[in-house]
Amino acid sequence: MKILFWGTPAYAVASLDALVAAGHELVGVVSQPDRRRGRGAALVPSAVKARGLELGLPVFTPQRIRRDPAMQTQLGTLGADAYVVVAFGQILPPEVLAQPPLGCWNGHGSLLPRWRGAAPIQWALLEGDLHTGVGIMAMEAGLDTGPVLLQRPVLIGLLDNAELLAHRLAQLTGTLLVEALPRIEAAGAGPQQQRLKQLNLLPQSQEGVTYARLLTRDDLRIDWQQSALTIHRQVMGLYPGAWTTWRHKRLQLLATEPLVKRLAEQLSPEGAEAAARWGPDEAQDTPPGEEMSATAAGKSAGGRVLEVIPGVGLVVATGGCPLLIRTAKLEGRTATAGSTLIQQCGASCGDQLGEQEPTEAAT
Secondary structure (H helix, E strand, C coil): CEEEEEECCHHHHHHHHHHHHCCCEEEEEECCCCEEECCCCEEECCHHHHHHHHCCCCEECCCCHHHCHHHHHHHHCCCCCEEEEECCCCCCCHHHHCCCCCCEEEEECCCCCCCEECCHHHHHHHCCCCEEEEEEEECCCCCCCCCEEEEEEEECCCCCCHHHHHHHHHHHHHHHHHHHHHHHHHHCCCCHHHHHHHHCCECCCCCCCCEECCCCHHHHECCCCCCHHHHHHHHHHCCCCCEEEECCEEEEEEEEEECCHHHHHHCCHHHHHHHHHHCCCHHHCCCCCCCCCCCCCCCCCCCEEEEEECCCEEEECCCCCCEEEEEEEECCCCCEEHHHHHHHHCCCCCCECCCCCCCHHHC
């Protein structure tokens, strides 16, 4: 098949590579324009644009495809049988959706209709979902509202972060696209409703619809009055961005474990041992989905270091059960773990995280 590929971040590169490896003819790549990044504010191409150029493909970077009829016309002349979209970052207008004879197809990193929108992986982790997945969807004018051709679930581990989960979902997206395209080609061209009926697509349920709103800088700062599970999900879901303060410097948390006894089997051996010490007594243990308050558990509240575990990390009080910090990155330093983290921070019991504002250089 002749395919025009639409995508922007590294997540989408696996799908582009999978289509090429499967022998499909890529007539071009459409990606977001170069963005300024880093201290020098140099223009940097997207991961998909960079990969497209490596493959020797024509690359197009419309600022706003909705407002660029000349670009729409140019793309329509490429002769693609189908458009494949993976994390492109713009909504395709009806004029574009109507161009390819075999339709426009989206590889989306969630089990629709849960987490429609731009950050489904992050929100699945932030909300503590036990599973997510990938769906191959026929595109229509709404935001991720089209019927689904293929869908496959993926379990989410308690210690999975956004980077690890995204890698697994990216590989699965490429696999499902390669599986879906022969079926799409076999259905042939013709009126859209006729094609979709022949493919026996599954309409999305009207129940359980959630939207993955765009994340902001305010989402990254840790509130130590929240529960250990909430903070842990923030660290994992926003990896590597969630931060607190340590002696007027910004401290990014990169790996944590919530010391909740009922989750001991999902923790590391060190985390399970710490949970046995710091979790509430079994007789007082809370039901699934809840945590005992810091007051009821007899613990300090809000970011206080409760224990320094040599070779492991810091046990810190939250609004519920304590949190174990395994890996972190102090402003101006490299990421460290275990004894190196403890030594770098110079932490001891009773020290406080999160009270001071970061210095101006760190904001």
